[in-house]
Amino acid sequence: MFLGVIADDFTGASDIANTIAKGLPGQAALATSQYMGIPDKPARPEVEAGVISLKSRTIPPAEAVSQSLAALDWLKAQGCTQFVFKYCSTFDSTKEGNIGPVAEALAERLGVKGVVVCPVFPTAGRTLYQGHLFVKDRLLSESGMQHHPLTPMTDPDIRRWLGYQSKSPVGLVALPTVRQGSAAVRAALLAAAHEGQTLVVVDAVLDEDLLTIGTACAEAALVTGGSGIALGLAANFVAQGAAKGKSAGFTGKAGPEAILAGSCSGATWEQIQVHSKDHPVLAIDVEKALLGTTSAGDLADFLTANRGKEPLVYSSGTPERVVATQAKYGRERVAAALDELFAQTARELVGRGVKRLVVAGGETSGAVAQALDLGDLLVGPEVDPGVPVLLSRDKDLVIALKSGNFGGPDFFAKALRTMGGA
Numbered sequence: 009m010f011l012g013v014i015a016d017d018f019t020g021a022s023d024i025a026n027t028i029a030k031g032l033p034g035q036a037a038l039a040t041s042q043y044m045g046i047p048d049k050p051a052r053p054e055v056e057a058g059v060i061s062l063k064s065r066t067i068p069p070a071e072a073v074s075q076s077l078a079a080l081d082w083l084k085a086q087g088c089t090q091f092v093f094k095y096c097s098t099f100d101s102t103k104e105g106n107i108g109p110v111a112e113a114l115a116e117r118l119g120v121k122g123v124v125v126c127p128v129f130p131t132a133g134r135t136l137y138q139g140h141l142f143v144k145d146r147l148l149s150e151s152g153m154q155h156h157p158l159t160p161m162t163d164p165d166i167r168r169w170l171g172y173q174s175k176s177p178v179g180l181v182a183l184p185t186v187r188q189g190s191a192a193v194r195a196a197l198l199a200a201a202h203e204g205q206t207l208v209v210v211d212a213v214l215d216e217d218l219l220t221i222g223t224a225c226a227e228a229a230l231v232t233g234g235s236g237i238a239l240g241l242a243a244n245f246v247a248q249g250a251a252k253g254k255s256a257g258f259t260g261k262a263g264p265e266a267i268l269a270g271s272c273s274g275a276t277w278e279q280i281q282v283h284s285k286d287h288p289v290l291a292i293d294v295e296k297a298l299l300g301t302t303s304a305g306d307l308a309d310f311l312t313a314n315r316g317k318e319p320l321v322y323s324s325g326t327p328e329r330v331v332a333t334q335a336k337y338g339r340e341r342v343a344a345a346l347d348e349l350f351a352q353t354a355r356e357l358v359g360r361g362v363k364r365l366v367v368a369g370g371e372t373s374g375a376v377a378q379a380l381d382l383g384d385l386l387v388g389p390e391v392d393p394g395v396p397v398l399l400s401r402d403k404d405l406v407i408a409l410k411s412g413n414f415g416g417p418d419f420f421a422k423a424l425r426t427m428g429g430a
């Protein structure tokens with residue numbers, strides 16, 4: 009294994025695993041495996057890039073740091089020479105962390121400074137200009153992300169936001185430098201390192217900018233960003249003669265299906281409305297779930313009774329409903345109760361023979377995937393940008409972990425079709 013990725017959530021991990029396993033058309037790719045948590049055994053010998061999924065985005069910063077360092081140790085033991093810290097393309101975090109503390113701890117352990125911070129993912133409309141993050145034509149803080157249930161993003165200035173989370177001053181390499189090419193980026197990062205800046209926000213607007221940054225980082229032990237930051241990395245390993253440049257993949261799998269949605273993001277909300285027009289859909293009564301009067305068994309019964317009809321169960325609510333529920337019961341308590349409900353439902357479903365499972369939401373996917381003990385996952389066909397179908401050979405199951413804001417309006421039906429090999 010050459011390239012090791014530490015992802016702060018499970019959907020984000022599939023997103024970057026997808027990028028590394030596929031690359032841009034005509035670009036290099038690596039044989040990639042996604043792991044649910046830190047594996048307790050060595051990687052398969054054919055794996056060139058390993059992506060460890062943590063659920064560390066919203067846990068206390070010190071815990072996120074220690075889990076990320078443990079992931080680094082495992083990846084180092086597999087032979088990795090370059091490491092990526094993957095976080096959300098909308099920089100999901102609070103003023104306390106966890107992006108700054110984890111990135112600085114990894115940099116310190118690896119003995120590096122002038123580390124790239126680049127959440128950019130142009131295909132999903134995430135671009136960065138003069139350190140300000142945009143989602144399509146809106147600043148991050150006006151994109152809907154200001155209403156996120158756990159990490160409301162109220163400041164689009166990534167240098168300032170990261171500054172709150174970091175011990176050392178945060179630098180900026182602005183777009184005009186990136187457009188001068190990879191040598192200019194490398195020089196700017198070196199200069200930042202000399203000035204004592206551990207983390208450096210780097211602008212990018214197009215995939216070409218990410219390729220430039222990737223080339224500039226050929227020798228960097230650590231880079232950080234959204235999935236786009238990996239676009240140019242595979243080519244470096246091929247140029248060094250270390251990797252073949254192709255990934256394996258698989259085509260799909262038939263079998264009973266279910267969809268679970270815990271994301272409250274705008275895209276997921278629309279996808280639920282679209283799916284509910286011609287499929288059986290059940291809304292979880294969140295208050296009942298908190299009081300324990302809605303059980304995983306109830307949800308699994310609904311999904312089992314509607315097998316073959318692409319049934320969906322969701323907790324997702326409008327921003328007003330989410331705020332009201334959190335005010336009444338507490339943000340952490342609601343999230344923990346729903347995570348547990350989805351995790352138990354998924355276990356129940358797999359026990360009842362489900363073979364195709366779609367999950368929407370990063371935290372929700374983390375809870376489900378951890379509960380299922382899936383082993384390493386092979387990256388298969390892409391449903392929509394950033395969302396691949398994954399195969400668990402241990403559990404003989406295909407699963408898609410959808411980031412809240414990813415996917416077109418008909419994502420759920422499309423995901424099941426793609427999983428089935430269509």
Ligand SMILES: Nc1ncnc2c1ncn2[C@@H]1O[C@H](COP(=O)(O)OP(=O)(O)O)[C@@H](O)[C@H]1O
Pocket residue numbers: 157158270271272273276294323324325329330333334342343344346347368369370371372373410411412413
């Ligand atoms: N109706 C609801 N009210 C309050 N919180 C909710 C509701 N539905 C889901 N949540 C919580 O909101 C969070 C959504 O986060 P996540 O699953 O990561 O989605 P996304 O990918 O959109 O960020 C989860 O912690 C989930 O438990």
Ligand SMILES: O=C(O)[C@@H](O)C(=O)COP(=O)(O)O
Pocket residue numbers: 017019020021023024095096097098129234235369370371394410411412413
């Ligand atoms: O980078 C991204 O946008 C995604 O890969 C991601 O991390 C999304 O997280 P969730 O929206 O919490 O699923």
